[in-house]
Amino acid sequence: MSVAASHVVVSLVEKYPNYLIINLDKLDYCASLKNLEAISQKHNYKFIQGDICEPHFIKQLFETEKIDIVLHFAAQTHEFDESSPKRPTNPYASSKAAAECFVQSYWERYQFPVVITRSSNVYGPHQYPEKVIPKFISLLQQNRKCCIHGSGLQKRNFLYATDVVEAFLTVLKEGKPGEIYNIGTNFEMSITQLAKELIQLIKKTNSESEVEHWVDYVKDRPTNDIRYPMKSEKMHSLGWRPKVPWKEGIKKTIEWYRENFHNWKNVEKALEPFPVTQPFMHIDIS
Numbered sequence: 001m002s003v004a005a006s007h008v009v010v011s012l013v014e015k016y017p018n019y020l021i022i023n024l025d026k027l028d029y030c031a032s033l034k035n036l037e038a039i040s041q042k043h044n045y046k047f048i049q050g051d052i053c054e055p056h057f058i059k060q061l062f063e064t065e066k067i068d069i070v071l072h073f074a075a076q077t078h079e080f081d082e083s084s085p086k087r088p089t090n091p092y093a094s095s096k097a098a099a100e101c102f103v104q105s106y107w108e109r110y111q112f113p114v115v116i117t118r119s120s121n122v123y124g125p126h127q128y129p130e131k132v133i134p135k136f137i138s139l140l141q142q143n144r145k146c147c148i149h150g151s152g153l154q155k156r157n158f159l160y161a162t163d164v165v166e167a168f169l170t171v172l173k174e175g176k177p178g179e180i181y182n183i184g185t186n187f188e189m190s191i192t193q194l195a196k197e198l199i200q201l202i203k204k205t206n207s208e209s210e211v212e213h214w215v216d217y218v219k220d221r222p223t224n225d226i227r228y229p230m231k232s233e234k235m236h237s238l239g240w241r242p243k244v245p246w247k248e249g250i251k252k253t254i255e256w257y258r259e260n261f262h263n264w265k266n267v268e269k270a271l272e273p274f275p276v277t278q279p280f281m282h283i284d285i286s
Helices: 003-015 055-064 091-110 132-141 161-174 191-203 208-213 246-263 267-271
Strands: 021-025 045-049 116-119 121-123 146-149 155-160 180-183 188-190 215-218
Touching (some): 003 021, 116 161, 121 132, 121 161, 121 246, 132 146, 132 191, 132 246, 132 267, 146 191, 155 161, 155 246, 188 191, 191 208, 191 215, 191 246, 208 215
Parallel strands (some): 021 045, 116 180, 121 155, 146 215
């Protein structure tokens, strides 16, 4: 369950008391029901454990529950704007791009009402610590060094979870079927800059030598893209813009992980550096 998904579920339950909000989750390694304890007893909330890849289960779910709208939270490939061509740089990104094309085809061929959203990197409470911000925070809070892949010059745009929630709600109300919306922010920071800022906030130091002490550079990940810029004018035209400043959002996030790091089982594994495999040659003889 992603950070955005947790926040969206909570927000929907609280904002729409007259609607039944069904939360379907496989409960994989990165999911934790503890993140949803605040709404677990609400009359308009229902949790169902299941896998969307099991067609018979999904068919039965739609036959037994009166479902009007489906929000499917899966990561999306980042483009410059909604019409930019997809250029995935690894098999994982390729699978996401293919899924997006598959969904779009249902709108083009059958006018099935779908809306696709793509967001900048989301951060905030409830995020599994394999992602860079909660990973760095958790490492530092355990007196361990931040592992930076490669030069650390790669830049990322970070968007606080509640801003993404508001974007999804805006799309539900104002979005048009068949459209694609980028949910982005102009706030951008390099991974090295991110590590140094978190070190200053958590370790209470501005000394350059002390800051460097908490950084460990490791071998870079394969196809570690340098930037993911996005244009979000289309979302702005619907009336949405990010509201939470970085300093406010990161402070709340640091405080949350200080008390909730162990919400997940075997969470220590998430703090290991990204595994870098040895390159190999594949020859297609088909």
